[in-house]
Amino acid sequence: MMVGFDTLYGDAIQSLYQALCEAQLHRAEADSGHGSSHVLNPGAHHVASGEIDAPGDFNRRIAPKQPIDREHQSGLNRGTVSIIDLSERYIARIVADVKLVRRMKIAVDCGNGVAGAFAEALFSRLGCEIVPLFCEVDGHFPNHHPDPADPHNLDDLIKVLRESDCEIGLAFDGDGDRLGVVTKTGSIIWPDRQLMLFARDVLSRHPGAEVIYDVKCSRHVGKVIEAAGGKATMYKTGHSLIKVKLKETGAPLAGEMSGHVFFKERWYGFDDGLYAAARLLEILSREPAWLDAAQTMNGPSVLLESLPNSPSTPELKLSCAEGENFSIVQALQAGAYFKQASQVITIDGVRAEYEDGFGLARASNTTPVVVIRFEADDAAALARIKADFRKAFEAVKPGLALPF
Numbered sequence: 001m002m003v004g005f006d007t008l009y010g011d012a013i014q015s016l017y018q019a020l021c022e023a024q025l026h027r028a029e030a031d032s033g034h035g036s037s038h039v040l041n042p043g044a045h046h047v048a049s050g051e052i053d054a055p056g057d058f059n060r061r062i063a064p065k066q067p068i069d070r071e072h073q074s075g076l077n078r079g080t081v082s083i084i085d086l087s088e089r090y091i092a093r094i095v096a097d098v099k100l101v102r103r104m105k106i107a108v109d110c111g112n113g114v115a116g117a118f119a120e121a122l123f124s125r126l127g128c129e130i131v132p133l134f135c136e137v138d139g140h141f142p143n144h145h146p147d148p149a150d151p152h153n154l155d156d157l158i159k160v161l162r163e164s165d166c167e168i169g170l171a172f173d174g175d176g177d178r179l180g181v182v183t184k185t186g187s188i189i190w191p192d193r194q195l196m197l198f199a200r201d202v203l204s205r206h207p208g209a210e211v212i213y214d215v216k217c218s219r220h221v222g223k224v225i226e227a228a229g230g231k232a233t234m235y236k237t238g239h240s241l242i243k244v245k246l247k248e249t250g251a252p253l254a255g256e257m258s259g260h261v262f263f264k265e266r267w268y269g270f271d272d273g274l275y276a277a278a279r280l281l282e283i284l285s286r287e288p289a290w291l292d293a294a295q296t297m298n299g300p301s302v303l304l305e306s307l308p309n310s311p312s313t314p315e316l317k318l319s320c321a322e323g324e325n326f327s328i329v330q331a332l333q334a335g336a337y338f339k340q341a342s343q344v345i346t347i348d349g350v351r352a353e354y355e356d357g358f359g360l361a362r363a364s365n366t367t368p369v370v371v372i373r374f375e376a377d378d379a380a381a382l383a384r385i386k387a388d389f390r391k392a393f394e395a396v397k398p399g400l401a402l403p404f
Contacts, residue, residue, distance in 0.1 A: 087118060095125045097266050098278040100285040107166040109133040109157040111146025115176035115274055122274055131166055133157060146173050148180025149259060151188060158186040168284060168300045172273045178259030179273040183301035192217035193307045195255035196224040201283050202253045202265050203228040212245055212254035215348045216373055219358050220308035236348035238365060239271055311382050312375035316403040325363040325370045331396035332361055338388050356381040359389045372404060
């Protein structure tokens with residue numbers, strides 16, 4: 001189901017979210033249910049969507065959006081609308097599942113997105129003391145755009161963490177399905193590093209299980225999964241694609257660099273930023289166990305900042321004409337030569353693996369850009385891998401204004 005809004009107001013978001021979740025929360029046998037208000041672009045048209053998990057190829061299940069035929073609307077046979085508040089049911093479900101070992105003080109930035117309708121009540125019930133930022137739902141987003149993937153949108157949260165005794169900062173996107181995390185030092189823990197922590201936790205209960213991650217993630221993700229006794233599976237980017245793969249494989253966990261995390265263990269296999277945050281707090285509340293009381297406030301930051309990390313670029317974007325991004329990437333897949341690469345993965349674009357890093361070029365499915373990302377053990381290796389990719393791009397389409 002998809003409904004468009006020219007102007008999005010808090011009551012409309014909350015009511016629609018609850019309505020779309022009703023079928024799944026009400027029926028114990030359902031696999032999952034998810035309703036959200038997708039914030040596609042700053043200042044753009046907002047879309048509320050709901051999904052009910054179903055098997056098979058998701059492309060076959062997407063119907064074109066159709067305008068309402070007002071000429072055939074009837075004023076007779078009108079239906080009725082019943083509004084049922086599912087907030088308590090949703091929060092109670094999470095609180096029954098997630099248990100914090102100790103009380104934590106956290107800062108929460110909802111960016112005036114839909115997560116603000118639930119965040120304070122949820123985290124309070126989990127036993128947290130909360131410093132809220134922008135938790136009033138307002139589709140005009142008067143403070144900053146609710147996208148934790150953009151570091152600038154985390155400035156307010158970082159400031160609060162540095163100036164207060166909060167242990168950790170949580171940020172959510174507009175529809176509440178992505179999670180951002182900031183430590184006391186102001187370090188951003190990107191979603192692929194979050195996934196490493198989640199994988200270790202899940203695999204401690206499910207040794208040998210499969211964990212899925214997308215091609216944009218750090219190469220450390222696969223290593224951490226395997227070191228924890230799991231099977232690491234790299235897959236295509238796209239939360240719909242990841243969800244299908246999750247269902248096909250029976251994996252208990254999956255995640256994307258974009259911030260979508262999918263828990264099948266103890267949850268329903270869809271991307272819920274609030275639930276992911278609760279699971280993160282559960283882990284942080286009990287680790288690291290060696291810290292004494294005086295160090296407890298910094299403990300979560302110590303743990304998160306100890307996760308494997310390497311020099312890397314953010315997502316770089318090569319702007320293209322409509323459709324050109326796909327032809328460029330197809331040309332790279334067909335004929336590009338990466339001289340020093342040990343392996344070239346083509347499940348989604350081109351990901352060239354090196355002994356000391358990787359480079360990625362893939363066509364975005366939503367905008368006419370080629371998404372590019374690099375990671376390496378050090379600055380010299382990063383520069384060398386970039387140079388290898390410049391040669392590859394030049395070979396398939398000379399004269400491109402590369403963003404690196």
